[in-house]
Amino acid sequence: MTTLFDGYRLGDLALPNRVVMAPMTRVRAAAGGLATPSMAAYYAQRATAGLIISEGVQPSLVGQSNPGTPGLHTDEQVAAWRPVTAAVHANGGRIFAQIMHGGRVSHPDTIGTRPVGPSAVPAAGDVFTPAGPRPAPTPRALETAEVPEHAASYARAARRAVEAGFDGVELHGANGYLISQFLSSNANLRTDRYGGSVAGRIRFAVEAVSATVDAVGGARTGIRLSPGGTFWGVEETDVPELYGALLTELARLDLAYVHLEATAEEEVLVDLRRAWPGTLIMNPVLPMGAKQTGRAEADHWLGLGAELISFGRGFLANPDLVERLRTGLPLAPVDEATYYQGGDAGYLTYPAYQYTA
Template sequence: MPDLFSPIQLGAIAAPNRILMAPLTRGRADRDAVPTPIMADYYAQRAGAGLIISEATGISRQGLGWPFAPGLWTDAQVAAWRPVTEALHAAGGRIVAQLWHMGRQVHSSVTGEQPVSASATISPGHVHTYEGRQPYEQARALDLDELPGILDSYARATENALAAGFDGVQIHAANGYLIDQFLRDGSNHRTDRYGGSVENRIRLLDEVTQRVVAIAGADRTGVRLSPNGESQGVDDSAPEAVFVPAARRLSELGIAFLELREPGPDGTFGRSDAPKLSPAIRKVFDGPLVVNSDFFTRDAAQAALDSGVADAVSFGRAFLANPDLPVRLRSGAPLNEGNVKTWYSQGPEGYIDYPALAEQEAA
């Protein structure tokens, strides 16, 4: 049975350990979604992860509504990402770009247009904007003739990610964003070939993955799903009936890895009483399966591997304050406490100033 520190092959990417860094939005780009120099320091500090999945990165202005999040649709963004990937590689790390279209989870004050989704729906609660928290806006349903453009945006972002030096990409199809809005019947009320049946609701995920695979190769393409329970107002009446066939199709496409975000009833950043679907997905997905959500200790992560369900574990918040997390997990050293107030702020505080264990021991 492998342990957390055993190497694993994730498609074409040879990961030296099974401690992956989950995608973590940090808000350190500029208003044009261009990465800033301190992002190179941030990622290089965390090069000890088996693989880093980048913060969610917009494929288009339409799809990126989070203030100060980065993008991959302009030449300036590509050029600014290159020093980040170069610094990470120089430190011995590996990184894939997570490709993001937020769908209805954006606000027109950020994107300059009405949100789009599978159907004309609205998210509950409030959205983060440059002007503070604002109520979500009514989304409009994407027309059939607009969907080829969405696919083109994913294709262009994939090309740009490779040009920027990323080792591959991950398609963000989780957490209530655009592809997830198509997958689940709580947000997809369409009556055309993208709605209704499970086969139809999986279609956009299938088509996006095929376009990305055609450019990056299946061995450099990952996907993230969140199959159990509601996420940002998006839910399904029979999730197993949707996500097991979706995982089976991704297995047929031969993707490098599948990551599942599955919060439990005691989660600290999202909770769900719905049963985890990773055991059922394990039966139909033949590639490496990565589990995520509320992993903070070596024992909990190792138990996920020992169960036979997971091949690797992606840690999120633990990596925020612990750039050398794999070292700390191996030695049993205590973890730094993170500062929630600086999760999404700009500048170096709470971003690149957390000490590594060696620094603390030398002090």
């Protein structure tokens, strides 16, 4: 029987275990979207994960969602990331960069211009800005001729990620951000080739992934998806058909993995597991929901055919999460007030388990 602590071959990478650190926004970047020495320490502390997936990294200025997030679209940003990837590798780890284009989930106060999206439909709720939460603005609908440029931005960021020392990239196709907006049936009201039918709604995702594979190779490319998720007000009709069609197209590209979130009923997710011929990373619990992934949820999904299991919040307060899971040690609780406050408190201040005599 497969366990969390068995090794796994992911492309050219030999993972020592099947525990993946999920991408989590921490808004600790310096001005200009630069990675910092604290970020290097944070990821290096967690390098015992089989694979680390970084926080979302914007591929362009217009792609930035939140203030304080890092980028991969300037030479300075590439240089700032190199000490981070070097620190992870020095501690024996492996790290992919998650490339995240926020699309409509942004604000002019953050990016200096009107956000873009597939249609002029605002996200639900407030978005983060330098001055605090503000109602989500109505985005500017992309012209048909503009869409390929935004798909290509993922590939450009992927090239920069490899230059910065990352082992690969994960496209953020989940949680209501740009790729997810194109997949949506209420955020995407387009009548051109990027909207309407299932084939139209998956086109942007396929073009973005294809461009990235052309740039850095399939073995260095993954994608995260949230089938049926409703983050930022997105809705999706015909979820099994939509994601079945998407996975069929992605299967032609020989990707490193698909990373699914538990945003649909288990029966739907199991069917998608069957439809995907490659490596599946499964995040077994609803992101930001009441429950955190534990050993039982991980074992359940390994039994259902997932090769790798991603853990989010468990890694925040437990840099030694792999060892705690292996030995059954208790998990330290996370201080939610420090999620996005900046600084090292609640970031670098969680210790490994302290054994007592």
